Amino acid sequence: MKLKYSLFTRRQFLNGLFGGWLGALMVSFLYPVIKFVFPPTREPDQVILPFLDFKDMKPNSVKVFSWGSKPGFVKKNKNGSYWAFVAVCTHLDCNVTYIPEQRKFFCACHDGWYDENGTNIGGPPPRPLRRLILIIEGEDLIIKREGVK
Amino acid sequence: MNLLGKKKRAQSWFDERFGISGIVKFLREKKIPQHKHSLWYYTGSAIMLFFVIQVITGFMLVFYYNPTLAEANKSVGRIMTEIPMGWIIRSIHSWSSSFMIAFVFIHLLSIWITKAYRKPRELTWMSGVFLLCVTLAFGFTGYLLPWDDLSLSATKVGTDIPRSIPIVGVWVTKLLRGGEDVTGDTLTRFFGFHVCILPVFIFILLAVHVYLIQKQGMSLPLAVESKKEKIQELPFWPNFVYRESVVWLILLGILFTVAIFLPPSLDKSADLMAPAPEGIRPEWYFLFLFQALKIFPAKILFINGDTFIVILILVEFLLFFFLPFLDNKPAEMKGKFITFLAYVTIVYAVVMTVWSLL
Numbered sequence A: 001m002k003l004k005y006s007l008f009t010r011r012q013f014l015n016g017l018f019g020g021w022l023g024a025l026m027v028s029f030l031y032p033v034i035k036f037v038f039p040p041t042r043e044p045d046q047v048i049l050p051f052l053d054f055k056d057m058k059p060n061s062v063k064v065f066s067w068g069s070k071p072g073f074v075k076k077n078k079n080g081s082y083w084a085f086v087a088v089c090t091h092l093d094c095n096v097t098y099i100p101e102q103r104k105f106f107c108a109c110h111d112g113w114y115d116e117n118g119t120n121i122g123g124p125p126p127r128p129l130r131r132l133i134l135i136i137e138g139e140d141l142i143i144k145r146e147g148v149k
Numbered sequence B: 001m002n003l004l005g006k007k008k009r010a011q012s013w014f015d016e017r018f019g020i021s022g023i024v025k026f027l028r029e030k031k032i033p034q035h036k037h038s039l040w041y042y043t044g045s046a047i048m049l050f051f052v053i054q055v056i057t058g059f060m061l062v063f064y065y066n067p068t069l070a071e072a073n074k075s076v077g078r079i080m081t082e083i084p085m086g087w088i089i090r091s092i093h094s095w096s097s098s099f100m101i102a103f104v105f106i107h108l109l110s111i112w113i114t115k116a117y118r119k120p121r122e123l124t125w126m127s128g129v130f131l132l133c134v135t136l137a138f139g140f141t142g143y144l145l146p147w148d149d150l151s152l153s154a155t156k157v158g159t160d161i162p163r164s165i166p167i168v169g170v171w172v173t174k175l176l177r178g179g180e181d182v183t184g185d186t187l188t189r190f191f192g193f194h195v196c197i198l199p200v201f202i203f204i205l206l207a208v209h210v211y212l213i214q215k216q217g218m219s220l221p222l223a224v225e226s227k228k229e230k231i232q233e234l235p236f237w238p239n240f241v242y243r244e245s246v247v248w249l250i251l252l253g254i255l256f257t258v259a260i261f262l263p264p265s266l267d268k269s270a271d272l273m274a275p276a277p278e279g280i281r282p283e284w285y286f287l288f289l290f291q292a293l294k295i296f297p298a299k300i301l302f303i304n305g306d307t308f309i310v311i312l313i314l315v316e317f318l319l320f321f322f323l324p325f326l327d328n329k330p331a332e333m334k335g336k337f338i339t340f341l342a343y344v345t346i347v348y349a350v351v352m353t354v355w356s357l358l
């Protein structure tokens, strides 16, 4: 069927066609570029450490381990139990330190404070330190992300 | 044929191909107005001076610097101790960046206060605001490259700030860091920003900025413009350029003096697993922001303190960027108020900076 009137001229139609094609081409170029600049970095699901290294820790002290590319703390509590934290401030990502005398975690970047349970108690940190699940299995100390089986 | 004739011939040979006689003629006839605010006209070329020094010393440093986790700190150490004159080249690069940024601030504030961005110079101002951003980005990326404890913590904080921007923030942080966390990849990436990507941007923006200034000529302050009488003018070549050279020489003297007597330090290599060192602070031009991050409480009206600050900064940036359009009645109450805001900004920045140093 031949239409009496058309909504656009042949020139407009072709411009639209080529424009659309050019746009699609650009998007298809952009896709690999975007993929390329964001490398796949995933947090580990779990790390397994020899328990021997942590056995002799004094109560009320921490020991650093590598949680992916950031530090984690294994903390031995006063009653002898073990906890694990991601040792990174919840404010703007600085590495925190533990001060045994005050039984507090401290972040030097903007003077952020957490109590010995990792709860934020002073300064700008908006959330408690992130806890990790810690299991002692024979010789192994297994540290897992929450929600990982 | 005598020598003079040969020179003429060579000139016209080139001119036939390049067509630069127009530019030469333009520069010969360019005039710089003289009035009580003309001092500010020198700030632009002072920035240029420090920029050229940055380019030259940057080229030199890149001969020895290694942008990798294992080598970065060592290679800077080598520049400082083994390479002949290395310490002074690094010191000049470091000091000249501070001088450049200081003059960028002065340049911008002087334009804000004298309202030199008035029609038709809106685009000159906007390209200038972009130049400010690129300059600060140079400073921020350069701060990480020596890879010591201080620079690592500053980068962790700085790249985490965009995370609070709704939706896109997380991706900005990832893009800057090359992953979730600051790692060796971040260092290599920052090096790429510092020596490849930002230079391309700054050259393009500078070309636009300088072209616009030449096209429109120097802006006159309101008070001078409204007076009907004719103002004095100084030929750009050679009078104004000679005066600029005097300023350059003085600035060079100051720069070399501080660079020789106060070279920047270098701490031990950063350790990704070590706690942030006490007394961390960014470069002086980010101190006002650093202090704001420190004093803002964790929660303001149900949102995080740092989200609040980031949104505030974005809004301020937009207002700043569109200032020439907001300040459309310079002679009236509104214009006076906007000038007043410039002074408020200065006071605010100085107070916060001093406070952060206490």
Ligand code: FES
Pocket (backbone or CB within 6 Å): A089, A090, A091, A092, A093, A094, A107, A108, A109, A110, A111, A112, A123, A124, A125, B157
């Ligand atoms: S990063 Fe820890 S308080 Fe800001």
